[in-house]
Amino acid sequence: MLRPRSSTLLCAVLILSSSALAQNQTVPNQTIPGPGNAQAVKTAQASPLVQSAYDFLIGQTFLLKDSNLRYQTLDALANPNTCILHRANLKLADKQNIVAELLAQGLLNRADDTTFPGGLLAGVFPPVLHDPSACPQLPQSFWSAPGSAFGSHHSYPGGLPVHESNNDTADINLGEEYAHVYGSTDPATGTAALNILGIYLPHPDNPSPNALKLDHDLLLGAPLWHDWAKSIVFQWNADGSEFLELSIGGSGAGLDNYGAAGDARTGGHHILSIAESMLRGFSPAFIITQASAHSAPTSGNEFKVVNWIRAAAIIARLDLVAKGYLITDSHGNLRLPALRQTGQVDLLAAGQTNILTEYELHNLSDADFTFSGPAVAADQLVLAQLAPAFGYDPTQTAVYNNRFRNVVLSNYSAERLYTIYSHSGLDGVRNEIAKLHAAGKL
Incomplete structure (x- = not known):
């Protein structure tokens, strides 16, 4: 591989926004x-x-x-x-x-x-x-x-490779979905037939003559670029x-x-x-x-x-x-x-x-932003609320962004943190951040 391995909450949110x-x-x-x-x-x-x-x-x-x-x-x-x-x-x-x-x-x-x-x-x-x-x-x-x-x-x-990984997986899976729903055929007649009990997907290098023809390189490569x-x-x-x-x-x-x-x-x-x-x-x-x-x-x-x-x-x-x-x-x-x-x-x-x-x-x-964007917006409010308990003041923009916000999101992703918050509230997110703190990353 070619690489090395607060004041009030409202005030914090305003500073987070203005830092952009x-x-x-x-x-x-x-x-x-x-x-x-x-x-x-x-x-x-x-x-x-x-x-x-x-x-x-x-x-x-x-x-x-x-x-x-x-x-x-x-x-x-x-x-x-x-x-x-x-x-x-x-x-x-x-x-x-x-x-x-x-x-x-x-x-x-x-x-x-x-x-x-x-x-x-x-x-x-x-x-x-x-x-x-x-x-x-x-x-x-x-x-x-x-x-x-x-x-x-x-x-x-690091949000870029995480985002691209999600999109690349989605594009390949969408291709398989289309093959499942639109590309399956009855072996006897060759007519379209969706097998609800499970559809055989031929290997891309050895497709069925009746298989839906999609370009593997386009599905896999376009999200990478x-x-x-x-x-x-x-x-x-x-x-x-x-x-x-x-x-x-x-x-x-x-x-x-x-x-x-x-x-x-x-x-x-x-x-x-x-x-x-x-x-x-x-x-x-x-x-x-x-x-x-x-x-x-x-x-x-x-x-x-x-x-x-x-x-x-x-x-x-x-x-x-x-x-x-x-x-x-x-x-x-x-x-x-x-x-x-x-x-x-x-x-x-x-x-x-x-x-x-x-x-x-x-x-x-490329449509995951419909959740990923709102997840970041919500997480920023949650992180600003929890930061003082870990020694970070959201109003100190440079220290807060570089040593807390960006570190937490880079290690967990906004999607994971928001899902935890939606199930376990502030305590759930606090517990995740505590793991980073104990590992010396904060």
Whole structure:
């Protein structure tokens, strides 16, 4: 493996919230990564939960069948000196040109240039190591990054591998679920038949002729790549909070749906991860599956996925049509291509989006934030209530975040703590924290 092994409660909550204002976030052309990154690495490295999640992801990587996908994913996750390809050899003028093109294409909100810390340039190009060079590198370990913005889901050191482990497991299980419900056939007739007593699932390397055909690499690989750039976007401030994240992929004017009503803005990590995948040489099917994490291209939402691919291609400086990521329809609009479909109905002409089942499954696998986010919000209140008993004052933001909040969440996860709280109340959570204290981790 390529790694080393209070005042009042209301006051505490207000301070917890304000600590996410990223007072240490860098500005354009400043190449210093987050000052709290080293502390986050130390916290994540000491967490069995985080390290076991990371080990799981590396193990999953070896199950990828496509040799380039397997090699590039292993390099991105396990190589501490991996190169960030979408940042390679970018000079200031290159970055400015990319931001200008994103603005011209309606894929950034111009107003963010005055409200986002450091402006649009800092949001699209957060500081990384060895920038500019032929091999810029991650500003922190992949496994020390959080899973989202401070106070949101998996927002603790190592939350990223924990989040990805959950999503990867979910995507594979969703594929098996579809095989159970939609892919089973009667051996005698070959017609669909759900066996409620238990369904035989053939081995992926030796499928039944009648088995539902799903791409194993898309189901397993897309969740590994979707959030990869969070290690770049969500760096750590000295006080244990995180950098803010810029929204990319839309104008913010509400007209992102080919000029009609629609808002395609999404977290910058999503776009940067797609740009990196493009430059790693992944297939159009993989790129579109990955891009579907934040919205499946169904129910009128194709424009979102299209815009995210457009933005990523601009950052990667690639011709998205020539690469086969998108096509141009009869109205001159960029649309999703018809992959795996030959001699079939022209779905675009019929007004139907071209989709693969894997797009939808990947989108569903990324949906745990519906619980994980509220769990963090609740846990922060619980931890602020319990902290004084362990010698920590929630109003002392830096000490509290770095030595208590982040340590507790990194070792237990918000989901586990909230489940314990819902069953056993404050006493249950207090007992869990006491174990960390007795082990000398607090």
